[in-house]
Amino acid sequence: MDVQFPIYSPEHEIYDPLFEEKNLRVFIKRDDMIHPFISGNKWRKLKLHIEQAKSQGINQLVTFGGAWSNHILATAAAGAQFQLKTYAFIRGEEVSNPVLSMCKLFGMQLHFVDRESYRNKEALFQQAFPAQEAWFIDEGGRSDLGIEGCVSIYEELKNTYQHIILAAGTGTTAAGLLKAIQSQSNDTQLHVVPVLKLGDSLANDFKTWGLASKNLYLHADYHFGGYAKTKPELLAFIQSFVSKTGIMIEPVYTGKMMYGLYDLIKKDQFKPGSHILAIHTGGLTGFLGMYEQFGALPGI
Ligand SMILES: *Cc1c(COP(=O)(O)O)cnc(C)c1O
Secondary structure: OOOOOOOOOEEEEEOOOOHHHOOOOOEEEEHHHOOOOOOOOHHHHHHHHHHHHHHHOOEEEEEEEEOHHHHHHHHHHHHHHOOOOOEEEEOOOOOOOHHHHHHOOOOOEEEEEHHHHHHHHHHHHHHHHOOOOOOOHHHHHHOOOHHHHHHHHHHHOOOOOOEEEEEEEHHHHHHOOOOOOOOHHHHEEEEEEEOOHHHHHHHHHHHHHHOOOOOOEEEOOOEEEEOOOOOHHHHHHHHHHHHHOOOOOOOOOHHHHHHHHHHHHOOOOOOOOOEEEEEEEOOOOOEEEEEEOOOOOOOO
C-alpha cells in the first residue's frame, strides 16, 4: 500500500493595513489543511518513518510525548490510516483529556511514565518491544527522516520569497526548510521562532544536523514564558488575527510565530517590497490545552 494521501496545502496572500503601510506582501502556506488530525508538519515528519517501517515489515509505531502532544495525535491517526498499530509513552501521571481520548479512538495504546524514566526513551522502548517488531519515533518526530520529510514544504512552493517564517519546537521542520534553502544556495532568509525558552540553543541543533547558519535567523524572544505558556497580550493578538483573516491559529506554536512576524514587521526588519511567507504548521488542538490551564481562554 502506498503511504500517500493528497497533500492539500495552498499558498495564499493575507492582508493587513500594516503590510500595506510597510510595503510588504505576506503569504501563508496552509499545512494546517493537510489533515484535521495528522496536522501540518506532523505528517511531513511521519511520512518517511511510516514508509521505512512498512518496507521493513514492521507493523507498529512507538512514540513519546506530553499529554497534549500534536505529534502523538498525528501518529495515532496516521497509524490508523496506514494500518499500523500505535503505542505512545506519555510523560507524567495518568490523565485524560480530549487529545488522549482522540488518540484512543484511533486505536493507540497509551502508557504513562514518570518524568525520570521518560528521560531514557531508548531504554523504555527496548524494554517494552522486541527488536524488529516496532518502529521508534522520537518525541515530536525529531529525526533525520523527519527533517528529510520537511524538505517537501519548500519544494512545493509555487512562488519565491525573500523571507520564510515558522514556529519551532524540536526544530525538525525548520531544519528541513533550511536544508532545502541551502541546497539551492539562494538568499531566502529563514526566520525561526522557537516556542520554548532558551530557543537560541536551536542554533546548536542545526549544527549537529550538519546545517550551516547561513540563511538562518533565530528570533528567540517570542516564547511568552516558555512552552505552552501564554500571556493576555498573545491571546489578544490571536483573537485579532483570527477575526481579521479567518485563519485559525493557536497559542502554543502558530500564535507565537504570527505575533513574532507582526512584531518584526513593526520594527522594520524586512526591506520594503519583500515577499514573506509564513508556514502554518497546524496544531489547532493547542487551544484545548489552554482550556485545561485556564478553564477558559482568558479575555476571550
Ligand atoms: C509540533 C509543532 C511545531 C514544531 O515543529 P518542530 O518540527 O518540532 O519544530 C510547530 N507548529 C505546530 C503547530 C506543531 O504542532
